[in-house]
Amino acid sequence: MFVTVTLNLLQGFGTTCLLFGVTLLFSVPLGALITWGCRARFSVLRAALRGLIWVIRGTPLMLQVLAVFYGPALLFGWKVLPRMLAVEVAFVINYACYFAEIYRGGLDSIPRGQYEAGQVLGMNRRQIFFRVILMQFVRRILAPMSNEVISLVKDTSLARVIVVAEILKNAQDWAAKGLIWPLFYTAVFYLVFVGILTLLFRLAEKKLCYYKI
């Protein structure tokens, strides 16, 4: 029994990991793009992105998943997206917005003098960003990013609202059949995953903290 349940949960955990990986892969650069757009000279773009961040941060992720899955069909009568894809889209947009805010905070926390020091030394804007700012920026956002990334691991469980078979969905199915313990057993999977991530972030922090700010 234990082996059957474990194998079944592992299968669900695979989906969880896939969801986690894909979301991270796309939301990190998309967040950077949003941050960049928020600093653009074009004020309409700035306002639109502010609005987007407001909506995304102001509504539950579960609702956003439902909206992406059912919305197009209800509004325009389009064919529904594949379930997994719908979840991915909702997650990527949601996390990109949170990441964008973290990036903005990180950029704002770097003293203007660092840019100016680069400028008076004759570096151009690209050189200043990549050679002077980026390393300090990454270091400053590492702690808040680790927070968000760890949240993401657990948020993947929201995918079950549109019946994506991730680990918690599988456990719930067992519970529906009268077997309760697999539900609590899933905690082990989450804890191991988050444990590994915590170690990785600590390692990254150690690598980057060879200097103090």
Add this chain to the structure above:
Amino acid sequence: MAYLEVENLCKRFGRTEVLCDFSFCMEKGEVVSIIGGSGNGKTTLLRCLNALEVPDSGRIVLDGKCLFDGKTPAAKRKKEEGETSFGLVFQNFQLFPQYTVKGNLTLAPRLALRQAKRRFFADARAEGKSFWGSMAEARARAEQEKAKIDGEADRLLAQVGLSDKADCYPFSLSGGQQQRAAIARALAKRPAVLCFDEPTSALDPALSGEVMRVIRLLKADGLTMIVVTHEMSLAAAVSDRVFFMQGGRVEEEGPPERLFSAPASEALKQFLSGAESGLSSSSPASSDQP
């Protein structure tokens, strides 16, 4: 014709006129101090010279070459000047924390070299060398230049007395050492005029003494310098001429001996007495002296 001529420089932020019709000249090798209360445009002047701000109008002429004539955009100015006009040392150093002291010195020259490499390649091509031959020559020349940059950095670090700190990160240095490193970094660009924006105001007296010694050393080497400062002792120790700035223009100027002992204008008298009373109240030992 003077080495550096600044004519009728104006700069306003919103409604506040920070520099109004500011003019001054200085000769090559001269050291000029600019004193004055906060908010009188001293820092803005340095920022305008260093193209961190664009003045609203006026002219900046260095060594007969017009750098700014009232309408040159800042980006264009940077490109045309290359790396030989002004250098700036900041009040709070602004070293790059992720690079070693030597890394701070060599970063900008090395980045400039990367761009020069393309030029080397084009030169070699123009001489009729083959593609791969030109490539090899460009690389060889870049290696040579890199060695030169390294040697220059070592020399500058020795000059400011930081040879043993070359491989340390800025956070492990004292304030005085950080400021000396920042001076060396500014010098690596070989500026014609080196500007200091209150170089000692973040330092205690002992540490600012270190920095003052370095500035005097550079003066002995014949470097042209503009020092904005709140410390009268620094102004008196290093400068050939002192400018007192008030309300965005030069209120009074002259050699430090005369300016400090016999100020002519009422504003300067007031400023100096304020500075003195501030000094005596902060250090009771000196209040006994007249």
